[in-house]
Amino acid sequence: MLTSQRKQHILSVLRRDGNVVAKSLSEELGLSEDTIRRDLRELAGEGLLLRVHGGALPLAAAEADFAGRQQLAPDEKVAIGRAAARLVKPGQVVFIDGGTTAVQLARHLPANLRATVVTHSPSVAVELASHAGIEVVLIGGRLFRHSMVAVGSAAMAAISRIHADTYFMGVTGVHAEAGLTTGDLEEAEIKRALMGSAAETVVMASSEKIGAASAWVVNPVASAGTLLVSPQAPAAALVPLRRAGLAILRSDDADGGKAADTAGGASELSGAR
Incomplete structure (x- = not known):
């Protein structure tokens, strides 16, 4: 051969x-x-x-730059962002990650919602600038242009002083064995810190990220409570993720208020810290 x-x-x-x-x-x-x-x-x-x-x-195909990632599964990202926005409850403090799906989440938060959004993404902060009911806390640091997020020691210190209800997380890969991964060491450290400062983590992942992996591990998949995917997510690739302990929530189910699908049954996302 x-x-x-x-x-x-x-x-x-x-x-x-x-x-x-x-x-x-x-x-x-x-x-x-x-x-x-x-x-x-x-x-x-x-x-x-x-x-x-x-x-x-x-x-992971999602290691392209920010502009390139906007061209990957745009319809899925809109659906996932809209569904994630419905999971934010009045009065909550939530972390919103950087990335194209996170921008869609911010864009779809209800106009009458009153909550606090903490983000290290200038793109997310700008998206929420005109939302009167959202208190926006922007975490600063060195701008990592690939993902348009703040990284470094200043960002880590700020995150350590905040307790959030939910962290809406973006990654470049979700793999049952390789874990939750991303393409940069410092960005992985920031994501790990955000997970540690939130009561629960919802991972938002379009289809090209399921079963893929990047070089830098954030945490094992079981460290996140829920994986939010679109109906287009490959069913076979979700099986090992359920077995690894992730609850799978489809964007159409989240829009309809249904429960997350877990290996052992269904469980509603918690809204309390």
Whole structure:
């Protein structure tokens, strides 16, 4: 088998199974593990997969820059943002992450809602500037232009002094084994701090993020309470996430006020700190 054929086969297995195990693939093809690992290194260098111990995972498409991410699953992000906005209750203090889905959340908060939004995203803050009932607390720090969010020690210190009801989190990848991931070390640290300062975390993820992974781990998937997805989310990819302990809430269910779908049944999202 030619090198190009092997690489296409590896990518085909990755799309089909959601992961590649070097040992299994070497046995299937009758090749050495060193050959498979070399192919994986080259494919990773081309930005086509993420190498992990023993094999590879799909690389998160959401690692594109902010402008590029606006073109990824725009209809899903609107639906997820609208559904997330319905989960914010009057009087709550909520963290809203940076990113394109978070902007949609801010955009769909009800006009009569009175609550406090804490965000490290200038884009989210600007979106809420004309919302009379929302008290906006903007966390400062060094601007990470890729995601248009504040990072660094100043942002970490500010987050540590706040207790929020819910953190609406954006990530580039949600994978049962790799966890909740993002493409930058400092951004991962900020997300981890926000999770630690909130009573619960709702992860907002469009389809291209489900089953994908980036290099920097925020936390295991079970550390978040709920994963909010669109009806287009691949059903097979959600199964291992349920097994890992995530409650799955579809955006159409959230709009209708239905409960989150968990491995052991249904549970309503808590609104209390």
